[in-house]
Amino acid sequence: MCAPQLLFLILAAAASVDAVTYNVTAPTEWWQKNVIYEVWVESFKDSDGDGKGDLNGIKSKMEHFVDLGVTCIWLPPIYETPMVDSGYDISNFTAVNTDYGTLDDFDALVTAAHELGLKVIIDFVPNHTSDEHEWFLKAKQGIEPYYSYYVWNKGVYYGDYLSYPNNWLDVFNDGTVWEWVDEREAYYLHQFSVHEVDLNWTNPLVMSEMKNVLTFWLDHDVDGFRIDAAPYYVESSTLENETRSDKDVDSSNYFYLNHTQTKDQPENYPIVKEWKEHINNYTASKGNDKVRFICTEGYSDIEYVMKWYDYDDDFPFNFYFIKDGDIANDAVIDTAEDIYDIFIEWLDNMPSGKTANWVLGNHDMNRIATRIGLYRTDGLHLSTLLLPGVFTMYNGDELGMTNTYLTWAETTDVRACSTTNTTYTLYSRDPVRTPYQWDNTTSAGFSTNSTTFLKVNPDYVTVNLAAEKEADFSHYQNIQKAIALRNTTVWEEGTVDVELIEDQMVGIARQLDGENPIVVLMNWENSTVTVDLDDYFDGLPDTLELVIADMYSGLNDNVGDTYEKSSIEVPEHGSMVLLGVSS
Ligand SMILES: *[C@@H]1O[C@H](CO)[C@@H](O)[C@H](O)[C@H]1NC(C)=O
Ligand SMILES: *[C@@H]1O[C@H](CO)[C@@H](O)[C@H](O)[C@H]1NC(C)=O
Ligand SMILES: *[C@@H]1O[C@H](CO)[C@@H](O)[C@H](O)[C@H]1NC(C)=O
Ligand SMILES: *[C@@H]1O[C@H](CO)[C@@H](O)[C@H](O)[C@H]1NC(C)=O
Ligand SMILES: *[C@@H]1O[C@H](CO)[C@@H](O)[C@H](O)[C@H]1NC(C)=O
Ligand SMILES: *[C@@H]1O[C@H](CO)[C@@H](O)[C@H](O)[C@H]1NC(C)=O
Numbered sequence: 410m411c412a413p414q415l416l417f418l419i420l421a422a423a424a425s426v427d428a429v430t431y432n433v434t435a436p437t438e439w440w441q442k443n444v445i446y447e448v449w450v451e452s453f454k455d456s457d458g459d460g461k462g463d464l465n466g467i468k469s470k471m472e473h474f475v476d477l478g479v480t481c482i483w484l485p486p487i488y489e490t491p492m493v494d495s496g497y498d499i500s501n502f503t504a505v506n507t508d509y510g511t512l513d514d515f516d517a518l519v520t521a522a523h524e525l526g527l528k529v530i531i532d533f534v535p536n537h538t539s540d541e542h543e544w545f546l547k548a549k550q551g552i553e554p555y556y557s558y559y560v561w562n563k564g565v566y567y568g569d570y571l572s573y574p575n576n577w578l579d580v581f582n583d584g585t586v587w588e589w590v591d592e593r594e595a596y597y598l599h600q601f602s603v604h605e606v607d608l609n610w611t612n613p614l615v616m617s618e619m620k621n622v623l624t625f626w627l628d629h630d631v632d633g634f635r636i637d638a639a640p641y642y643v644e645s646s647t648l649e650n651e652t653r654s655d656k657d658v659d660s661s662n663y664f665y666l667n668h669t670q671t672k673d674q675p676e677n678y679p680i681v682k683e684w685k686e687h688i689n690n691y692t693a694s695k696g697n698d699k700v701r702f703i704c705t706e707g708y709s710d711i712e713y714v715m716k717w718y719d720y721d722d723d724f725p726f727n728f729y730f731i732k733d734g735d736i737a738n739d740a741v742i743d744t745a746e747d748i749y750d751i752f753i754e755w756l757d758n759m760p761s762g763k764t765a766n767w768v769l770g771n772h773d774m775n776r777i778a779t780r781i782g783l784y785r786t787d788g789l790h791l792s793t794l795l796l797p798g799v800f801t802m803y804n805g806d807e808l809g810m811t812n813t814y815l816t817w818a819e820t821t822d823v824r825a826c827s828t829t830n831t832t833y834t835l836y837s838r839d840p841v842r843t844p845y846q847w848d849n850t851t852s853a854g855f856s857t858n859s860t861t862f863l864k865v866n867p868d869y870v871t872v873n874l875a876a877e878k879e880a881d882f883s884h885y886q887n888i889q890k891a892i893a894l895r896n897t898t899v900w901e902e903g904t905v906d907v908e909l910i911e912d913q914m915v916g917i918a919r920q921l922d923g924e925n926p927i928v929v930l931m932n933w934e935n936s937t938v939t940v941d942l943d944d945y946f947d948g949l950p951d952t953l954e955l956v957i958a959d960m961y962s963g964l965n966d967n968v969g970d971t972y973e974k975s976s977i978e979v980p981e982h983g984s985m986v987l988l989g990v991s992s
């Protein structure tokens with residue numbers, strides 16, 4: 410009785426495998442295999458004891474990138490700045506912030522990175538300049554061509570009463586985007602802080618100035634650019650009011666309105682395409698075959714995000730683990746199905762032949778470990794690292810760093826300071842920007858100074874790189890192992906199959922003829938799942954070896970064991986990476 414019944418079950422199971430399998434375009438260029446590591450300059454490593462990170466600090470830690478296996482570092486703005494918005498308010502696009510070092514220090518950093526085979530990309534911030542930029546200082550005096558570099562408006566009279574041209578609100582919740590300048594008797598537009606003045610992207614001179622900025626940094630040998638705030642370049646020229654959103658927030662809050670006039674305008678896309686062409690022209694003019702890439706930052710609905718791919722953007726950041734489309738809310742990642750949906754949404758919508766990418770954290774968002782719990786961070790990292798595409802990691806996430814609690818008095822972030830002592834924690838980005846935790850010495854090894862620009866997370870005594878390197882098992886070591894697995898043909902070219910298993914587990918299989926497949930099982934919930942892989946995936950070998958187990962799975966001692974594919978027990982909120990054993 411038993412044997413035929415078993416056979417029937419197997420057949421039924423095989424027939425029920427109706428998974429969508431995605432083909433993967435094999436990477437041909439270096440950046441397509443990247444793990445990009447975001448180095449938040451201010452908080453990474455202080456070389457001179459002033460309590461702030463700097464370029465020489467980063468240069469002194471190059472071995473960290475190599476050890477972890479990252480292939481590219483991304484430096485957020487390192488430019489001259491009054492530091493109103495952590496350096497995104499730039500007063501000179503071609504000068505280095507003196508707190509961080511000099512242009513020579515930058516060159517030395519790039520050289521040191523290149524010697525180790527690492528790439529360096531930098532932030533390009535074209536939406537706005539600081540109000541202290543020389544262009545704006547001249548614009549305020551009415552000097553052309555600088556006046557027309559910015560977006561001015563004389564306002565609207567209601568009888569004798571002069572008011573803003575429309576109801577647009579800035580992203581940082583200060584209220585209107587319009588700021589009055591007496592000398593000019595006009596308002597200028599700012600989509601972010603009042604000290605970040607939007608450039609006029611319908612002015613060809615602005616394009617030509619910003620191309621010069623790109624050329625300047627290309628001459629300093631950068632490998633590409635991460636392009637800031639891409640949905641915000643051009644605003645609707647009709648200046649129409651935006652309509653009320655359905656959000657129950659204060660009328661000065663950005664989310665009070667639907668941003669149909671100030672965000673995702675069609676004119677933004679060709680601008681980025683032109684920069685990419687400019688970069689390609691630069692490369693051609695140098696007569697070498699160095700490949701440089703760009704990627705764009707923008708939180709929008711999927712249709713607007715995917716459109717970047719059609720305009721020669723190598724990839725738009727995939728922020729769906731971070732925010733929902735319209736950035737009002739943190740992305741919902743409460744269930745295995747939420748995660749499955751995010752994976753599938755990107756893979757389904759991405760134009761064919763393009764490179765996917767995954768982001769779990771950055772300098773603007775709550776730490777991923779804080780959001781989903783430390784006991785689940787390995788699982789989400791292992792899954793996303795082993796899907797095809799570029800992975801962008803925020804410094805410290807490889808250690809399982811969590812948000813640092815800061816009081817209102819300790820808060821410095823411009824986005825939070827415009828709010829109140831009871832609501833600031835909803836807006837402050839300081840908790841994710843505290844110093845990197847190198848070891849258990851003074852200031853976590855970040856600085857010799859015991860006072861640092863933001864305080865060190867008190868958990869540094871145990872949560873630090875040195876400890877995680879020494880430990881038998883750690884978040885760091887797991888992530889390091891997953892990164893190493895990306896250097897395989899099956900990761901590069903294998904098909905990808907993503908499955909939702911019993912509504913509480915996400916399974917991923919990467920397969921390629923002649924190669925041992927990679928299988929990731931991530932159990933999101935607090936109960937054990939026993940799975941027969943044949944119910945979900947075709948063509949796996951009978952046995953698989955456990956190569957990585959998450960920190961809290963209780964399976965750390967089982968690494969190296971083999972499992973039968975017909976019955977794999979995945980512990981509560983446990984994750985496993987298995988490698989097929991060839992028969
Ligand atoms: C993937 O490639 C295989 C072999 O080239 C082909 O048969 C299959 O239709 C492709 N699948 C998809 C979803 O494009
Ligand atoms: C230590 O850091 C604090 C704050 O970052 C700074 O005010 C102080 O000058 C620094 N001390 C030294 C010796 O540089
Ligand atoms: C930016 O700084 C550089 C180096 O100090 C200087 O040569 C250049 O004139 C400055 N540019 C502007 C627009 O202020
Ligand atoms: C636009 O919004 C402002 C501020 O709410 C309001 O005063 C003005 O009447 C609106 N204009 C139009 C054309 O609706
Ligand atoms: C932007 O620049 C264009 C071209 O120089 C100019 O015609 C226009 O008036 C400027 N726009 C604003 C809003 O200042
Ligand atoms: C405003 O946005 C909400 C979603 O936040 C959407 O449901 C609504 O249809 C939008 N309204 C308009 C007028 O676009």
Ligand SMILES: *[C@@H]1O[C@H](CO)[C@@H](O)[C@H](O)[C@H]1NC(C)=O
Binds near residue numbers: 683684686
């Ligand atoms: C790139 O070079 C081509 C050929 O010289 C030229 O036609 C084009 O305008 C250049 N593109 C940019 C963005 O400078």
Ligand SMILES: *[C@@H]1O[C@H](CO)[C@@H](O)[C@H](O)[C@H]1NC(C)=O
Binds near residue numbers: 817830831
């Ligand atoms: C917040 O600020 C108000 C007024 O500035 C003060 O009365 C109140 O005690 C503060 N609340 C907290 C929680 O600090």
Ligand SMILES: *[C@@H]1O[C@H](CO)[C@@H](O)[C@H](O)[C@H]1NC(C)=O
Binds near residue numbers: 849870875
């Ligand atoms: C500090 O770190 C060192 C090296 O990682 C370790 O040997 C030592 O036990 C740690 N001390 C404390 C108090 O945790």
Ligand SMILES: *[C@@H]1O[C@H](CO)[C@@H](O)[C@H](O)[C@H]1NC(C)=O
Binds near residue numbers: 893896
């Ligand atoms: C990737 O694997 C190849 C051999 O397959 C090896 O030579 C190379 O060193 C590996 N690269 C990294 C970064 O691990």
Ligand SMILES: *[C@@H]1O[C@H](CO)[C@@H](O)[C@H](O)[C@H]1NC(C)=O
Binds near residue numbers: 784
């Ligand atoms: C699931 O397990 C984690 C870690 O043991 C625990 O922190 C969390 O509260 C549990 N959740 C539920 C719903 O039981």
Ligand SMILES: CC(=O)N[C@H]1CO[C@H](CO)[C@@H](O)[C@@H]1O
Binds near residue numbers: 497
């Ligand atoms: C994720 C990110 O880089 N966000 C930046 C977007 O642009 C604004 C203004 O430049 C910055 O404040 C954000 O940090």
Ligand SMILES: [Ca+2]
Binds near residue numbers: 457459460462463
């Ligand atoms: Ca320093």
Ligand SMILES: [Ca+2]
Binds near residue numbers: 608641643
């Ligand atoms: Ca703009």
